[in-house]
Amino acid sequence: MDFVSMLFNEYRALVSLLLSLMVLVVVIMVWWDKVSFWWLNTWYAFPLIGKESRLAKDYETQVKIYDKDWLNTEVALCTDFAAHYEKVNKDEELFSKSQDYLGKVTENGRNNxxxxxxxxxxxxxxxxxxxxxxxxxxxxxxxxxxxxxxxxxxxxxxxxxxxxxxxxxxxxxxxxxxxxxxxxxxxxxxxxxxxxxxxxxxxxxxxxxxxxxxxxxxxxxxxxxxxxxxxxxxxxxxxxxxxxxxxxxxxxxxxxxxxxxxxxxxxxxxxxxxQNSGLYQEQDPYAEAPPAFLVEESKxxxxxxxxxxxxxxxxxxxxxxxxxxxxxxxxxxxxxxxxxxxGFAGKHSKDARKEIGNFKSEREFKTHYSRLKQQVARVAQKRLTNLQQRMNQKAETNCQDPKVLEVLEACGDRSFLTYMEDLGNAESRYDQSVRLREHQTLASHQAMKSTPVVATTNAVEAVEAPEAVEAMEARLKAELVAEANAKKAAETETPEQAEQRIRQELLAEIAQQKKPVETEEQMRDRLRKEMLGELS
Structure with missing residues (x-):
């Protein structure tokens, strides 16, 4: 305690500064989302050196985002604010998922x-x-x-x-x-x-x-x-x-x-x-020595x-x-x-509890995050509108390209919420394609397990059981269709349209042609070549 007191007395200013910095770091870490959003908005609004002023100088670079024409500076601004918008873009489904996860792992009611x-x-x-x-x-x-x-x-x-x-x-x-x-x-x-x-x-x-x-x-x-x-x-x-x-x-x-x-x-x-004090104890030279037995008894x-x-x-x-x-x-x-x-033992229980927080119902959860989304969107739209106005003012003075002026005049069709809506639609399409591929892969694996392996080339057996050959061909075609759909999922054609088109082509081909008796391996190779030819 003396060391601590001495440290505070002699280095009071240094200790106070260090403690203040520690408190500031803790506050920033706890409220980092709010602090970072405030700083982003402030940095965009800085005159001359702010990011909004620097982005306004580039009003000619165009990019195509989700089949729409945007200016590169508009996309840069929307991307910066989209990160904060996604943090509060939560609905009642997330609340239900979090409650379901904690309930199934029997950790509902626990906290860190x-x-x-x-x-x-x-x-x-x-x-x-x-x-x-x-x-x-x-x-x-x-x-x-x-x-x-x-x-x-x-x-x-x-x-x-x-x-x-x-x-x-x-x-x-x-x-x-x-x-x-x-x-x-x-x-x-x-x-x-x-x-x-x-x-x-x-x-x-x-x-x-x-x-x-x-x-x-x-x-x-x-x-x-x-x-x-x-x-x-x-x-x-x-x-x-x-x-x-x-x-x-x-x-x-x-x-x-x-x-x-x-x-x-x-x-x-x-x-x-x-013992040492007894050895050096002074004796009175004129005092009579006590009897020996008394000394022994005393000792x-x-x-x-x-x-x-x-x-x-x-x-x-x-x-x-x-x-x-x-x-x-x-x-x-x-x-x-x-x-x-x-604490939690579930692998995602901590995240689930963090999402639930102190909310008591899905409605309360949705209302809270709806308000936060509106705040972020309002600030982002304000910054985007100011940027578009600055670019229009600079273009009217310095630009003669009619295409650039036309894009700038159509800035009313490009808003922050429009950007987020297009981004959400793209993510939804990607998630749907991923789920479709997973479902098709799982279905093909289950079909492979449930269907008996046919490993004979005997023509008599093929004549006696033509249904087995047709079933094998249908199964193999279904597997190849799944592979084709997985490859075409990222193309402009949606997975549902691709699957429907390939299914119709295969059914028409089967109805028109009479297939010879083949082994499973020969049939798989032939169908794969036909599918690759159609896809190419």
Whole structure:
């Protein structure tokens, strides 16, 4: 404490500046979205050196975005503000997905540990660590001064506190994850006892916050396993718990032992001081020497008194040290319980809880983010309108190109919300094509598994069972159609139109031609060549 007081007294200005910077950094980190949006708007509005002034100089460069003519500067401005618009572009579907995800992983109602909880746990552990770190500093820094030992004690207490707070918190998380695994395994075993066709207890790694509804038809134990990290055997893990238990026991035992040794050392030093003071005690030369038996009795009485006092001090000291060790272990168990009751084991549970926040209903969620979207869109549109006006003023004075003037005159058709709407439509089309490819790939895999392999070229069998050949051809054509649709998904033609066109062409070809008997491999090669020819 003397070191801290000296630091504040002698370096008050420097310490105040550092603390102010730390507070400012924390505030910026907590409210980074608002701070960054404010700075973007301010930077665009700066006169002369602002980004709006610099973009207004380029009014001739045109680009085509989503089949529409835009100016490059307009796209640059909309892109800057689109990043902030996307952060608040949330609807009630996201709220439902987050609630569904937390419900399926049975973590609804849980929260992360608040910052004040972290401060409380850190302070408790630091105070407890200071109790024996000062004792340890005497041995870690032998021969050091009292002041240096105090500084060393603070450093040792800080290191121990950081390690213990982290270990106990992660141990609580590990125990919570193990509890979910055990719960899922119990449900799985119960279902397996009732139905022998119960599938394996293996996670579906495709499940995330956006695809949380895909396993609605699966049993509850499978929904839990899909959302937590497990090992290959789907068993609880106790790696961090073991390390934490060893660390707590070692620190408690060694700290108690060192305290006991310090107590013994203090007693030895006290005895030595008493003996040395007795040796140099002045004797009265004129006093009569006491009888020998009285001297012996006095010495034995003093020795017995000293022994009794030391025994009681020793028992009291060791009792105190054992109590402090018990209190230390109890405090670590308290930290583990806090880690067990807070935080999440689900892979996306933290994001889901962050999206839900303190909102109580979908309507409240939608209203809040609708208001934020309107604020961002209003500011972005204001900046875009100012930019377009500046470009029009410069073009009227310096530009003679009629095409450029025509594009500038049509600036009313280009707004920030129009840009965001076109961007959203493009993303929706891309998502639809991705989902279509995934669905077609999954369907083709299922068809390959369910359809028996035909590996014979016997013409008699083909005549006896013409339906099998036609079924094989239809299946192979369906697979090739899926591949063709996947390749043409990014072209101007939509996947639905491409699939419908190819299906009609294939049906017409099958109806007009009589196919000879072929093996599966020959049929696959022939159909692939025909499809590649049509696509090219």
């Amino acid at each position: 540990l608040h910052i004040f909880g972290w401060i409380l746990i850190a302070a408790l552990v630091f105070v407890e660590a200071m109790g024996f770190s000062y004792v340890l500093s005497g041995f870690t820094i032998p021969g050091a001064s009292e002041k240096l030992q105090q500084q060393g004690a603070v450093g040792i207490a800080f290191i121990i506190s950081v390690l213990l707070v982290g270990l106990t918190h992660f141990t609580g998380h590990e125990l919570h994850a193990n509890s979910l695994i055990k719960k899922a395994k119990v449900w799985w075993k119960n279902a397996k006892n009732r139905d022998k066709t119960t599938p394996e207890l293996a996670p579906n790694t495709r499940i995330n916050l956006d695809k949380t509804f895909e396993d609605d038809d699966e049993p509850q134990y499978k929904q839990v396993i899909n959302r937590i990290s497990t090992n290959a055997e789907v068993k609880p893990r106790y790696f961090i718990t073991t390390i934490t238990a060893i660390a707590i026991l070692v620190i408690a035992v060694l700290a108690t032992y060192v305290r006991g040794q310090v107590l013994e050392k203090m007693h030895i030093d006290e005895v030595n001081i008493q 034995s009485a003093d020795a017995k008194t000293d022994t009794d006092i030391w025994e009681r001090e020793q028992k009291g000291g060791w009792g105190t040290f054992i109590f402090l060790a018990f209190l230390f272990i109890l405090l670590q168990i308290f930290g583990i319980l806090i880690g067990f009751k807070t």
